[in-house]
Amino acid sequence: MSLAVELLRNLVKRRATVLYPFKDKDRVHLPEGLRGKIAFHRERCIGCSMCFRVCPSETIEMTEDRIGKRPRFYLDRCTYCQQCEDVCPTNSIELTNQFENFGFNRKEYRIE
Amino acid sequence: MSTTEIKVPVGPQHPALKEPENFTFTVEGETIVKADVRVGYAHKGIEKLMESKTYIQNIPLVERICGICNTAHTICYTQNIEYLYDKPIPRRAEYLRVVAEELNRIHSHLLWLGVVGHEVGFETLFMYVWRDREVVLDLIETLTGNRVSMAFTTVGGTRRDITPEIEHKMRKGMDILEERTKYYRRTVPADPTILARAKGVGILTAQEAIQLCAVGPFRRASTIKEDVRSDDSYAAHDDVPFNVVTYDTCDFFGRMMVRIDETLESINMVRYCLDHMPKGPIRMRLPNTPPVAEAVSKVEAPRGEDIHYVRSNGTDKPARYKVRAPTSANLAPLLQTMTSRGKYDVYIADIPVLIAGIDPCMCCMDRSVRFVDPSKGKTWVWTMDQLKKYSKRM
Numbered sequence: 001m002s003l004a005v006e007l008l009r010n011l012v013k014r015r016a017t018v019l020y021p022f023k024d025k026d027r028v029h030l031p032e033g034l035r036g037k038i039a040f041h042r043e044r045c046i047g048c049s050m051c052f053r054v055c056p057s058e059t060i061e062m063t064e065d066r067i068g069k070r071p072r073f074y075l076d077r078c079t080y081c082q083q084c085e086d087v088c089p090t091n092s093i094e095l096t097n098q099f100e101n102f103g104f105n106r107k108e109y110r111i112e
Numbered sequence: 113m114s115t116t117e118i119k120v121p122v123g124p125q126h127p128a129l130k131e132p133e134n135f136t137f138t139v140e141g142e143t144i145v146k147a148d149v150r151v152g153y154a155h156k157g158i159e160k161l162m163e164s165k166t167y168i169q170n171i172p173l174v175e176r177i178c179g180i181c182n183t184a185h186t187i188c189y190t191q192n193i194e195y196l197y198d199k200p201i202p203r204r205a206e207y208l209r210v211v212a213e214e215l216n217r218i219h220s221h222l223l224w225l226g227v228v229g230h231e232v233g234f235e236t237l238f239m240y241v242w243r244d245r246e247v248v249l250d251l252i253e254t255l256t257g258n259r260v261s262m263a264f265t266t267v268g269g270t271r272r273d274i275t276p277e278i279e280h281k282m283r284k285g286m287d288i289l290e291e292r293t294k295y296y297r298r299t300v301p302a303d304p305t306i307l308a309r310a311k312g313v314g315i316l317t318a319q320e321a322i323q324l325c326a327v328g329p330f331r332r333a334s335t336i337k338e339d340v341r342s343d344d345s346y347a348a349h350d351d352v353p354f355n356v357v358t359y360d361t362c363d364f365f366g367r368m369m370v371r372i373d374e375t376l377e378s379i380n381m382v383r384y385c386l387d388h389m390p391k392g393p394i395r396m397r398l399p400n401t402p403p404v405a406e407a408v409s410k411v412e413a414p415r416g417e418d419i420h421y422v423r424s425n426g427t428d429k430p431a432r433y434k435v436r437a438p439t440s441a442n443l444a445p446l447l448q449t450m451t452s453r454g455k456y457d458v459y460i461a462d463i464p465v466l467i468a469g470i471d472p473c474m475c476c477m478d479r480s481v482r483f484v485d486p487s488k489g490k491t492w493v494w495t496m497d498q499l500k501k502y503s504k505r506m
Contacts, residue, residue, distance in 0.1 A: 002302060003240075007236065029253075031250075032254075033257045034253065035258050056165065080258065081171070082257065082263060
């Protein structure tokens with residue numbers, strides 16, 4: 001049983017799992033380009049509707065205000081594919097590192 | 113049917129199955145004399161949905177045909193659309209695709225090895241393998257931004273590039289993975305618990321594998337040296353050297369060893385790609401509307417040969433899309449391995465490992481809807497008009 005050696009070696013190692021919610025030392029490794037919750041910079045948007053056209057899951061709806069067309073994001077439908085960020089000509093859409101997207105109210109998941 | 117034969121249904125909900133499918137085994141004592149399968153419990157309607165979305169919107173959708181081999185499906189889809197344009201993509205993008213694909217294969221095979229440990233009743237192996245699999249998942253996350261659903265390839269190339277930091281991390285990760293996989297390569301064939309469960313179980317001879325069109329590691333474990341990556345190379349596979357792993361045991365043990373050895377080959381392929389990565393752009397911009405044409409593309413997914421077909425009609429949406437997932441081809445040979453014939457006896461206790469042996473992904477392959485009336489033993493297919501008529505009558 002060569003796995004027995006491995007078993008004994010692991011007795012003195014620290015645990016491989018991470019407790020959640022995170023305590024002092026427990027953290028998960030978050031890389032730079034993680035695809036998390038969408039952040040929308042409204043002041044940069046020019047209303048070109050490109051994000052609306054590439055979105056696969058109908059997360060984005062175009063609304064009309066006095067300046068022109070602006071997207072509204074329904075994050076509960078988002079698949080985090082990042083295609084909207086890729087096509088945005090003015091970098092007004094950004095996928096942040098925030099991956100904990102849970103809640104009980106759908107209205108919290110609407111970004112304008 | 114003689115009086116000693118009993119029919120045992122397994123599924124669609126059963127502890128030994130991870131996905132909904134129904135097997136009916138005709139048993140004589142402990143021996144299985146006949147096996148039958150019924151699938152279609154997880155039909156998702158992806159092909160029809162694809163016809164109503166644009167080519168770019170379809171990329172994340174195709175990724176969701178299969179969660180574990182998602183990269184194989186996206187590479188197959190994107191290169192299929194590129195065939196419609198009939199233009200070669202940048203060489204660097206092709207190398208990046210190979211890196212993503214092989215990382216995906218390492219993750220899939222390690223996941224499968226853990227599942228085998230679980231099915232055999234060796235939970236320790238399951239825990240250790242899945243712990244080591246985290247290394248490759250972290251690498252995938254660093255490269256693509258998500259642990260499993262990569263969204264890495266796009267029509268005309270890839271969406272992200274490998275930076276020197278990511279390359280450094282990847283080389284370190286490959287060293288850890290190689291050491292751990294070599295450890296499993298040594299310990300798994302030496303372990304009496306696994307050997308007792310795996311050796312000589314579920315025989316599929318080379319002749320049967322050819323007759324019944326087995327694909328992937330299942331076929332290669334029956335001594336047949338066939339792999340899409342070497343036989344009909346796509347992306348940068350014509351440059352990247354690797355050995356097609358085969359085993360001559362033709363049993364469950366062979367299937368296990370083929371996958372472990374393929375993991376080692378994949379690690380070497382990732383290293384080769386990092387060493388020989390050409391410089392240049394990673395994406396070529398293509399117009400949104402491909403010309404009217406049809407194309408077929410093949411990719412070696414971790415589970416076997418994955419085939420996609422597309423027909424375009426001059427609009428920005430495909431006119432028809434068809435997916436043949438590898439499990440679909442492996443079902444007929446699976447039934448053969450689960451049937452006692454000649455000198456090979458198959459027992460009820462072998463069922464979980466035999467089903468796990470093909471690395472099944474039933475939800476990927478559920479394609480068509482067929483109506484079944486079990487009381488009359490009747491099956492039929494309805495057209496859309498008939499369905500509408502029926503729904504009005506209800």
